[in-house]
Amino acid sequence: VYVQLPADEPEERDVAAAYDQRARARRLYLRARDYGLRGLGFDDDDALARLQRKPESALADVGVEDLETLYWTGIAWSAAISLGKDQPALIADLPVVDAMVARATTLDPDFDDGGLQTFLISYAMGRPGAGAQAAAVAYRHFQRAIALSGGQRLAPYVAMAESVAI
Numbered sequence: 001v002y003v004q005l006p007a008d009e010p011e012e013r014d015v016a017a018a019y020d021q022r023a024r025a026r027r028l029y030l031r032a033r034d035y036g037l038r039g040l041g042f043d044d045d046d047a048l049a050r051l052q053r054k055p056e057s058a059l060a061d062v063g064v065e066d067l068e069t070l071y072w073t074g075i076a077w078s079a080a081i082s083l084g085k086d087q088p089a090l091i092a093d094l095p096v097v098d099a100m101v102a103r104a105t106t107l108d109p110d111f112d113d114g115g116l117q118t119f120l121i122s123y124a125m126g127r128p129g130a131g132a133q134a135a136a137v138a139y140r141h142f143q144r145a146i147a148l149s150g151g152q153r154l155a156p157y158v159a160m161a162e163s164v165a166i
Contacts, residue, residue, distance in 0.1 A: 029080035036073025055099030074100035114148030
């Protein structure tokens, strides 16, 4: 995120520099994803292939003790996908991210005092084919994130502004 956000600043002056910076951010997100996958036990070709083929069953053994790793791996992977919309192989990984989000939500929907709910605000709006109901779903995640954080976190408000209000 410390690489991705500043990439927006030079875009008006230097599009190539902004693209280079976003490509660097995508590579860092993928690196984080790879560290997370190893932390979750998907550290060999067979395990990764199983995750790609049947993500729900592959993630069934991930327990609450690995929730933080699951959460951050899913966030990094989804961020890489959002910066790699021109890369079909990366977009093809979206079902795995969906399964990670579903597993994290099953384990603890209130994780990180609403951090997961905050992520789900943008995630609901950014999904391919997100219809008119996506804003209502995002708003429910927003309300839950605010309740869980006691209104003390800015992130849910930013997520709503950037993904729903726009």
